[in-house]
Amino acid sequence: MKKDILICGVGGQGTVLASKIIAAAAMEAGNNVHSAETIGMAQRGGSVTSHVRIGEASSPLIPKGKCDLLLAFEPSEAVRNLPYLKENGLVIVNSVPVKPTTESLQETGYDGTEMIAYLKKQCKTIAVNADELCERFGSSKYFNVILLGVATGSGELGLSKELVLAEIEKRVPAKFVETNKEAFQVGLQAACL
Amino acid sequence: MKNEYVMGNGAIALGALKAGVNLVAGYPGTPSSEIIETISKYPHEGLHLEWSVNEKAAMEVAASAAYAGARTMVTMKQVGLNVASDPLMSLAYVGVKGGMVIVSADDPGPISSQTEQDTRRFAEFARIPVFDPTSPEEAYEMIQEAFAYSEKYHTPVLFRPTTRICHAYANIPMQEAYQPHAYEGFVKDSKKWVIFPRLAFANHAMMEKRNPEIGADFSASGLNTVWNKDSSVSVEKAVFAGGVSYAYAKEFLQEYPQVKLVKIATPYPFPEQFAEKELEGVKEVLVLEELSPYIEENLLKLAGRKHLPVEVYGKLTGHVAAAGENSYETVSAVLADFLQLTIPAPRGLSDAPNLPVRPPVLCAGCPHRASFYAVKQAMKGKKSYFCGDIGCYTLGNAMPLDMCDTCLCMGAGVTMAQGFHWVDEEMEGAAFAFIGDSTFFASGMTGVVNAVYNEANVVICILDNSTTAMTGHQPHPGTGRNMMGDIVEKVSIENVLRGIGVKYVKTVNPLDLEEAVAVVKEATGEKGVKAIIFKSPCIAIVKSDKKAVISEKCIQCGKCIREIGCPAIVKTDGKVTIDQNLCTGCNLCAQVCPVSAIQV
Ligand SMILES: Cc1ncc(C[n+]2csc(CCOP(=O)(O)OP(=O)(O)O)c2C)c(N)n1
Ligand code: SF4
Ligand code: SF4
Numbered sequence: 001m002k003k004d005i006l007i008c009g010v011g012g013q014g015t016v017l018a019s020k021i022i023a024a025a026a027m028e029a030g031n032n033v034h035s036a037e038t039i040g041m042a043q044r045g046g047s048v049t050s051h052v053r054i055g056e057a058s059s060p061l062i063p064k065g066k067c068d069l070l071l072a073f074e075p076s077e078a079v080r081n082l083p084y085l086k087e088n089g090l091v092i093v094n095s096v097p098v099k100p101t102t103e104s105l106q107e108t109g110y111d112g113t114e115m116i117a118y119l120k121k122q123c124k125t126i127a128v129n130a131d132e133l134c135e136r137f138g139s140s141k142y143f144n145v146i147l148l149g150v151a152t153g154s155g156e157l158g159l160s161k162e163l164v165l166a167e168i169e170k171r172v173p174a175k176f177v178e179t180n181k182e183a184f185q186v187g188l189q190a191a192c193l
Numbered sequence: 194m195k196n197e198y199v200m201g202n203g204a205i206a207l208g209a210l211k212a213g214v215n216l217v218a219g220y221p222g223t224p225s226s227e228i229i230e231t232i233s234k235y236p237h238e239g240l241h242l243e244w245s246v247n248e249k250a251a252m253e254v255a256a257s258a259a260y261a262g263a264r265t266m267v268t269m270k271q272v273g274l275n276v277a278s279d280p281l282m283s284l285a286y287v288g289v290k291g292g293m294v295i296v297s298a299d300d301p302g303p304i305s306s307q308t309e310q311d312t313r314r315f316a317e318f319a320r321i322p323v324f325d326p327t328s329p330e331e332a333y334e335m336i337q338e339a340f341a342y343s344e345k346y347h348t349p350v351l352f353r354p355t356t357r358i359c360h361a362y363a364n365i366p367m368q369e370a371y372q373p374h375a376y377e378g379f380v381k382d383s384k385k386w387v388i389f390p391r392l393a394f395a396n397h398a399m400m401e402k403r404n405p406e407i408g409a410d411f412s413a414s415g416l417n418t419v420w421n422k423d424s425s426v427s428v429e430k431a432v433f434a435g436g437v438s439y440a441y442a443k444e445f446l447q448e449y450p451q452v453k454l455v456k457i458a459t460p461y462p463f464p465e466q467f468a469e470k471e472l473e474g475v476k477e478v479l480v481l482e483e484l485s486p487y488i489e490e491n492l493l494k495l496a497g498r499k500h501l502p503v504e505v506y507g508k509l510t511g512h513v514a515a516a517g518e519n520s521y522e523t524v525s526a527v528l529a530d531f532l533q534l535t536i537p538a539p540r541g542l543s544d545a546p547n548l549p550v551r552p553p554v555l556c557a558g559c560p561h562r563a564s565f566y567a568v569k570q571a572m573k574g575k576k577s578y579f580c581g582d583i584g585c586y587t588l589g590n591a592m593p594l595d596m597c598d599t600c601l602c603m604g605a606g607v608t609m610a611q612g613f614h615w616v617d618e619e620m621e622g623a624a625f626a627f628i629g630d631s632t633f634f635a636s637g638m639t640g641v642v643n644a645v646y647n648e649a650n651v652v653i654c655i656l657d658n659s660t661t662a663m664t665g666h667q668p669h670p671g672t673g674r675n676m677m678g679d680i681v682e683k684v685s686i687e688n689v690l691r692g693i694g695v696k697y698v699k700t701v702n703p704l705d706l707e708e709a710v711a712v713v714k715e716a717t718g719e720k721g722v723k724a725i726i727f728k729s730p731c732i733a734i735v736k737s738d739k740k741a742v743i744s745e746k747c748i749q750c751g752k753c754i755r756e757i758g759c760p761a762i763v764k765t766d767g768k769v770t771i772d773q774n775l776c777t778g779c780n781l782c783a784q785v786c787p788v789s790a791i792q793v
Contacts, residue, residue, distance in 0.1 A: 010551060023198060023362065033198070035362040040223040040305030041663075044553040044588065045760055059444040060328075060361035060437065063521040064539035076548050083539045100549045101760045105592060114546040122540075140774055 001031050002055035003158050004062040005151075008081045009073030010098045011043040014144045018071065019050030021148060021171065025163040026054045036060040045101065047077055054158070069156045071147060074098045075115035075127075082122065090156045091119055092191075094130040094147060126154060128190045134183075142183035149187015161188060197367040199231060201329035201358040204365045205268075205296060206231035208336035212292070213374030215263035216241045218251035220635065221664035222270030223305040224359035225298035229268055230665070233676055236371045242676045244667055247603075247635040248273035252280045252295070259289035259349070260386055262376030264340055268296045271310050271353075272602065276636070278315075283388050284349050285319040286396040291376055292340035293349040300356045301483040301518035307583070307602060309516060311484035312353035316461040320400045322407055323351040323461045324416075327439040329363040335458065338416065346407060348400075355483060357437040357518070408462035417467045420446075420454045427452050429476040430531070433468075435460060435488055438481040441524040451532050463491045472501055479531045480507035483519050506531065555588045557761035558737070558777030560703050560729035561656050565589040565596040566757055566781065567709035567727075568625060568654065571717070577622030578613040582606035582637075584629035585662045585731075593758045597627070604628070604636025611640075611649040618650070623717040626653045631661035631669040633686060638693070644722045645694045652716050653695075653724045655686055658731040666733060690724045697723040704729055706784040732777045739778025739793050741771050746790035753782040753791065 005022060009015045016037055023033045031054045038048040051062045064083045072078030072093040085091065097112030119125045128150055130143040145168055151157045152164045165184055172180050199207065206228045209217065219229050221244065232242055241258075245251035248269045255265035269277065274297040281295070297315070300306040316323030324339050326332035332354055343350045384392070411417065420443060434442045435457045442454055455471045457464070472478065472495070480489040489507035496503050506512040512527055513519070522539070529536045542548075555562050565586075568579070581587055581597030582605065590597035599609055610626035617624075628637045633655055644651055661667040668674040673683040690698045697719050701712045709727065716723040741761075749769060754762050759782060761775035771782075771791075783791040 011553070012556075027198065027364070032364065033362075036357065037200070037360055037362070039360050039665075041553045042304075044556060044585070046551045046553040057444070058328075058440045058447065059521045060357050060440060061521060063444060063525070065537065079542065079545050080548050082545070083542060085540065099763055100551045101554050101758055102550060102552065102592075104754045104763055105758065107764070108547070108549070110549050118546055 001029070001158055003069070004067045005052040005054070005069045005071060005157070006062055006067045006081055006084050007050040007052065007071045007073070008077040009048060010077065011046050011048045013073045013098070015048055015050050015073055017171065018144055018148055019052050021164065021167045022052050022157065022159070024167045025159045026052070028163050028167070029159060031055055034060060047080060049081060069151065071151050073147065075112035075119070076110070078119055079115050082119070085123060089123060090154060091123055091125045092147065092150050092154060093119060093125060093127050094143065095127045096129060096131045126150060126191060133186050133190060137179055137183060142180065145180050145183040146187040146190070149184040150191045153188035153191025195367055195369070196364045198362055199329075199365050200227060200360055200362050201332050201354055202227035203231040204329040204333040204363065205336050205352070205354065207235065207365050207367050208333040209266050209294070210235060210237060210371055211368055212337045212340040213264055213372050214240065214266050214340070215291070215373050215376065216255060216258045216265045217268070218243045218245045218254045218265070219268030220245055220248045220251055220273055221661050221667045222273050222298070223664055224300060224356040225268050225270045225296060226664050226667065227359070228296060229676065235367065236369070238371060239373045240371065244669065244676050246670060248277035249280060252277040252284070255293060256280060256284050256289065256349075259291040259293035261379040262291040264292045264374040264376070266294045266296060269298070270306065271297050271299045271312055272307055273297065274312060274315055276603075281349070282319055285321045285400070286393050287386060287388055288347040288396070289343065289349055290347065291374070292343035294336060294339045294343060294352050295349055296352045296354070298354050298356070298359050299484060302356065304356055304518070309484055311487060312351055313460040313487045314485060316351045320404060321348050321350055322346070322459065323353055325435050325458055325460050326354055326358055327436060327456060327458065329358060329361050329365065331458070332358060333365050335416065342407070346403060355436050404462040408465055411459040411462065412464040412467035414459070416458045417464050418456045418458070419471060420456070421450050422453045426450065428474050431455060431471060431475045431478045432481060432528070432531070433457060433478055433488055433492065434481040436483055438483060438519045438524060441519060441521045442481050442528060444521060445525045445528050449532065449534055451534075457488050460487055465495055468492060468495055469499060472496070472503055475503055477504045477506065479512065479527065480505060481513060481519065481524055481527070482507070552591060553588060554591060554758070554760050555585065556732055557759050557775040558732045558779040559585065560658055560727065560731070560779070561586040561589060562594065562757055562759065563703035563706065563709070563729070563779065563781045564654065564656050564727040565594045565627070567703055567706060568713050569594065569596055571710045571713035572622045575622030576620050578610060578620070578624040580606040580610040580613070580624070580626045582626070582628045582632050583663070584632055586627055586629055586656050589627065591758065593755055603632050604640055607637050607640030607653055608643060610651040610653070611644050611647070614649050614651055624651045626651060628653065628655055630655060630657040630659065630671050630686065634670045634684065638689060641690065641693050641695065641722065641724070649722065650720060651722055652713070653722065655724065655726045657686060657726050657728045658734070660731050660734050662731045662733065666731070686726055695722050695724050697721070698726070700726040700728050702729055703727040704779055704781060706781065737777045740773055740776050741778050741780070741783060741791050741793045743769060743771055744790050744792060746788050748788055748790070750787065752787055753785050756785050757781055
């Protein structure tokens with residue numbers, strides 16, 4: 001298999017965990033995998049990306065125009081990284097915006113909707129509202145796993161749900177496994193909408 | 194042997210363990226920090242592992258152990274090598290017995306650094322070999338070679354990965370058991386281990402004779418390679434590359450295999466014989482590398498000396514950008530131009546809506562925010578100097594705090610505040626230095642001695658959050674934990690200051706705004722060196738489940754937003770709200786609100 005997956009978001013949103021899970025599941029499926037993370041200053045609220053390259057690859061980062069799936073935790077970050085997406089690639093995006101702190105000081109009215117509209121004009125886009133999907137769990141910390149569910153459900157990840165779920169289970173504390181399974185299920189279903 | 198999925202730094206760590214490294218010392222710094230952290234997580238019984246107080250200390254601890262025949266590794270980011278350069282320069286003359294590898298991670302961009310310096314130049318300057326891996330997999334193999342070369346030639350060697358190699362993940366073999374390298378122990382011999390002018394002269398001559406031999410050894414080593422040589426490619430053109438630029442070029446040439454790609458993995462001593470052979474018949478060569486035109490200059494030198502009829506393109510000719518990091522995109526554009534190919538342009542964003550800018554900020558609830566705010570409030574309207582330093586607290590420069598007038602290098606704030614005092618003794622406010630706890634131990638203490646000795650009038654604010662936060666929360670001498678897993682006596686910053694002779698030393702909780710402001714005001718009223726320790730843990734170290742909520746009393750004045758810039762306070766639908774996922778209940782905003790509408 002050859003797949004390039006770019007995960008993007010804002011520092012603190014948990015993109016690294018998602019990339020680790022995808023990489024691990026792809027390896028379980030017998031692939032050679034490489035990935036690269038943003039580490040450093042940007043982790044404090046800046047733009048961050050994780051590049052996951054499944055199959056043989058030389059460059060640690062995905063070349064622009066070659067990414068099969070852009071998994072965006074935030075709408076403007078999806079647009080920022082759109083040049084990476086290949087011609088007919090898929091964008092999965094959480095429609096809930098993260099306003100930069102500069103926004104509170106100097107309002108620009110950014111609320112994410114213009115980004116989603118732009119994405120939909122440009123490419124195949126699945127937009128989900130992770131806040132709404134998280135509501136029934138009473139905590140936004142499952143939004144990670146929900147997005148992984150959407151990515152798996154879309155088929156574009158190229159990995160079975162069993163594989164991905166097994167990797168999630170390995171990484172969450174035992175008492176949260178059931179809720180995470182449910183959250184993953186919610187994501188899988190959202191992909192079909 | 195089992196495989197582990199680790200980043201390049203992990204690959205370096207696992208490679209060093211495979212080589213039986215006996216002692217590893219370093220000081221944190223992006224992108225190098227995870228090397229030592231990885232070693233601590235894998236079997237290493239019998240190995241001495243430490244976060245040293247700074248890079249110079251790490252270098253010296255490792256040097257004497259290597260004199261004794263132990264295999265040692267030192268890790269740091271590139272600017273750390275500046276701090277450690279004094280021991281390194283002399284050590285290059287003295288040499289070592291056991292293999293000693295100094296990992297100095299470069300940061301093209303720069304992404305998280307003050308400079309874009311090139312460690313390959315440092316190797317040339319110090320006259321010691323340097324290794325330059327192009328992938329994590331190669332780093333794993335190459336670090337083992339580095340130990341062998343160090344021992345073979347009795348010299349410390351440099352190893353310089355760059356950010357994209359350090360932070361790239363790959364599958365790396367991991368051995369189940371750690372086998373420490375066996376060593377003889379220190380054999381006294383003052384003619385060998387004590388550097389005097391006569392020894393320095395003799396060893397300088399020895400190094401200059403030896404280095405071309407190492408260059409020849411590197412030429413024959415198989416570390417420098419050629420890819421895509423035998424297919425039907427142009428013989429008149431060639432690409433030379435080093436570091437991650439090689440990986441970008443290979444990715445491109447796999448799609449457009451028109452020319453051979455030559456890897457320079459051992460930049461110094463330059464593998465001349467190898468390079469000369471690969472230049473045979475070549476009329477034009479393109480050099481792809483980051484930071485400085487090192488390979489390019491060496492090819493020019495070679496071409497000049499051997500009268501080779503070859504044009505060399507790279508940074509010096511403007512084909513490759515002089516500053517900043519390369520990327521697949523920049524490399525492919527240069528290659529397409531060189532090979533006269535037209536390649537599709539990636540999607541543009543010219544018609545996209547304006548993207549929000551996201552400068553990094555202090556976390557919600559960060560105690561540094563409160564410390565800066567207290568000083569700002571206390572000094573309102575009085576001309577003061579705010580000398581910043583390196584750490585999370587450099588982010589105190591951002592609006593609305595705007596509390597960082599200077600930032601130069603680690604420890605500089607303490608001494609720079611003194612310079613401002615001497616050129617403006619009559620200032621109404623005060624000259625302040627802000628320094629983190631880890632930075633204080635690394636390079637702040639000597640600056641305090643300087644202030645006391647020379648009778649400067651300064652206020653030194655130690656922002657003690659009980660960790661080295663910026664680089665990933667490593668322990669330091671004030672935390673009472675070390676990398677051997679031991680609980681040790683905490684080195685007390687307060688005692689250090691008193692021991693130096695600072696008379697005014699006060700510790701305050703920055704989250705108690707009123708008290709903190711009062712202490713700052715009191716301190717500025719005193720003469721001489723004053724120290725205030727703002728003590729409150731980093732929110733990533735001590736988790737809190739407290740939350741602040743805004744009540745009906747809020748008059749929507751927006752003062753909390755304008756004054757402190759906490760990322761948890763946002764305006765939603767025109768109303769001030771607190772993001773409950775981000776808030777840590779630090780209570781700072783509550784103390785700023787004029788109508789007491791915020792409760793924790
Ligand atoms: C010479 C040198 N070594 C290492 C670094 C990497 N570095 C950046 S900030 C920092 C220390 C930060 O710790 P601290 O002073 O406690 O401040 P905090 O980040 O916790 O606020 C280090 C080691 C550097 N910039 N320069
Ligand atoms: S209490 Fe106020 S200042 Fe502190 S983290 Fe919460 S919102 Fe930010
Ligand atoms: S990591 Fe800690 S020290 Fe750094 S900004 Fe966040 S709270 Fe402050």
